[in-house]
Amino acid sequence: MKPRRFDYVRPDSADEAVAVLAEYGDAASVLAMLNLRLAEPAVLIDIASLKELDYIRVAGNMIEVGAAVTQNRLKDWPELAGKLPLLAAALPFVGHFQTRNKGTVCGSIAHADPSSEIPLVLATLGGEVVLRSHRGARVLAAADFQRGTLTTAREPDELIMAVRFPAQPTSRVAFREVARRHGDFAIIAVAACVEDGDTVRIGIGGVADRPAARRATIDRAAQAKDIFESLAFELKGYDDLHASARLRRDLLRRIGPVVVEEALRCAA
Amino acid sequence: MRRVNKDERTRIGFTLNGRAVAGDAESRMLLTDFLRHVIGATGTHVGCEHGVCGCCTVLIDGAAVRACLTLAVQAEGRVVTTVEALASADGALNALQQAFQRHHALQCGFCTPGILMSFTDYLARNPHPTEDEIREVLSGHLCRCTGYAGIVAAVLSVSAGSSRQRNDSASPEPTLKLESRS
Numbered sequence: 001m002k003p004r005r006f007d008y009v010r011p012d013s014a015d016e017a018v019a020v021l022a023e024y025g026d027a028a029s030v031l032a033m034l035n036l037r038l039a040e041p042a043v044l045i046d047i048a049s050l051k052e053l054d055y056i057r058v059a060g061n062m063i064e065v066g067a068a069v070t071q072n073r074l075k076d077w078p079e080l081a082g083k084l085p086l087l088a089a090a091l092p093f094v095g096h097f098q099t100r101n102k103g104t105v106c107g108s109i110a111h112a113d114p115s116s117e118i119p120l121v122l123a124t125l126g127g128e129v130v131l132r133s134h135r136g137a138r139v140l141a142a143a144d145f146q147r148g149t150l151t152t153a154r155e156p157d158e159l160i161m162a163v164r165f166p167a168q169p170t171s172r173v174a175f176r177e178v179a180r181r182h183g184d185f186a187i188i189a190v191a192a193c194v195e196d197g198d199t200v201r202i203g204i205g206g207v208a209d210r211p212a213a214r215r216a217t218i219d220r221a222a223q224a225k226d227i228f229e230s231l232a233f234e235l236k237g238y239d240d241l242h243a244s245a246r247l248r249r250d251l252l253r254r255i256g257p258v259v260v261e262e263a264l265r266c267a268a
Numbered sequence: 269m270r271r272v273n274k275d276e277r278t279r280i281g282f283t284l285n286g287r288a289v290a291g292d293a294e295s296r297m298l299l300t301d302f303l304r305h306v307i308g309a310t311g312t313h314v315g316c317e318h319g320v321c322g323c324c325t326v327l328i329d330g331a332a333v334r335a336c337l338t339l340a341v342q343a344e345g346r347v348v349t350t351v352e353a354l355a356s357a358d359g360a361l362n363a364l365q366q367a368f369q370r371h372h373a374l375q376c377g378f379c380t381p382g383i384l385m386s387f388t389d390y391l392a393r394n395p396h397p398t399e400d401e402i403r404e405v406l407s408g409h410l411c412r413c414t415g416y417a418g419i420v421a422a423v424l425s426v427s428a429g430s431s432r433q434r435n436d437s438a439s440p441e442p443t444l445k446l447e448s449r450s
Binding site: 002003004005006007008009010011012016019030031032034035036042044046048072095096097098099101102138181182183215 | 269273274275295296297298301309317322323331332334336337338339386403404407
């Protein structure tokens, strides 16, 4: 379909974007949501061409990605595999080559689809979201930011300025997802990242209304199986056009332990 | 700051296939509709209108993107390239288009403009892709006629024989040759 009418604003700076947000109260959406009329905003504030938000910065232990950075730009960042191997493994699953050319990293975080890969990686690694409004700036942990399906803690007048991923000192990671077609929404996605020794960060997408992140110490193979058995029970899953809740739980039980084992098998 | 109110029509100009074009549109007008209805460039096709089918794919500043997920006003001042730019002025098809013809990579042709534009961008970044890489890019398109095999063969033939695209001697796949009946 075509979107409903809205005002269009292309600010020249983040300051202007924040001022316009304050004026209207709410904006931030994606074009597909407009075309489907799932979103009917009064104004669309186009920050895609703001140079000041188009940066990838290493700040101490964090990799900060500005709001105008596209998914393909981050995927092609030469330091990605060294600093964020889990994100490097997950980014090829985000949409398609053609949508990653325009879709942004922060846009995916803002959209908060429960089966999206970037929010899953942010939750798994324990990253942060940087928000700004005319009232000031604040930083939220990933777990506090995403509240449910397409729902976040962002206030209507807040702009997502950047997301921060903690750099990983390991290359022991694994990522798998099940989708009907490569690049489609994941029916389930599982991420694993070995911290040190046998401690593994586990992330699960597509099963609950938001990514689930856990830390577990795995010192015997059967343990991973037990963890995913109880996670499947706890997260329940949901029915939709693509899969039943039961299939989601079953896939989680079968694929979860494989992903953890893959990560543990990787050379450090 | 550029501002277009919702009930206002504004002048939008950009470079289309090397030529300056301009027209009036509301802020909500999609680039697909602007290209087809305002400019009259109907090579870009419109399928699903929510970014899934890929047939509206065009290049903006060289990058393949969905025109249906781009507002016309967002193209302002940019360089837009559509399927009309591929053949030369006398109508001679370029190497990729010829390969599509040779390998029967299209039947009804509805999805073809988008696929050609995707690979125009992708082959510029990665001139010698593997079959898996080609299929990954192709996952961003829906084609209901070909079963994709001909499209993969066409792109492989162009990338494998980059210096001898025209005679196609380097094609690793058996090709389906179509003779025209005159």
